[in-house]
Amino acid sequence: MADELDLRILPAATKDVLSVSLGAAWKGFGAFMKPMDTIPAMFDTAKQLVTIPDDAEGGLRQKAEALAGVWMDKGMTLLNDCKTAGEKFTEGK
Numbered sequence: 509m510a511d512e513l514d515l516r517i518l519p520a521a522t523k524d525v526l527s528v529s530l531g532a533a534w535k536g537f538g539a540f541m542k543p544m545d546t547i548p549a550m551f552d553t554a555k556q557l558v559t560i561p562d563d564a565e566g567g568l569r570q571k572a573e574a575l576a577g578v579w580m581d582k583g584m585t586l587l588n589d590c591k592t593a594g595e596k597f598t599e600g601k
Contacts, residue, residue: 523598528587531594557582 539546557579564574 524591527594527598528590529594530597531590531592534593534597535590553582 539550558575559578560571561574561578564571
């Protein structure tokens with residue numbers, strides 16, 4: 509049963525990894541080609557990653573959890589954007 513599960517998951521995982529990698533390369537190339545558009549967005553994202561959200565209440569632990577939530581949100585958004593950009597190459601569109 510483990511072999512059957514691996515054979516079904518491996519192609520999908522490989523496709524996802526390839527999509528994310530190609531999307532990240534494409535986004536990086538686009539950033540390289542338009543640095544004046546990319547630099548302000550990079551600084552804005554970096555500022556958001558180190559700024560504690562306004563709705564974070566309580567002590568240090570709650571603020572750290574809120575900041576970790578921001579990091580997770582930004583990471584998942586970046587991953588999804590890269591995957592979407594890479595699917596254009598892997599789907600043949």
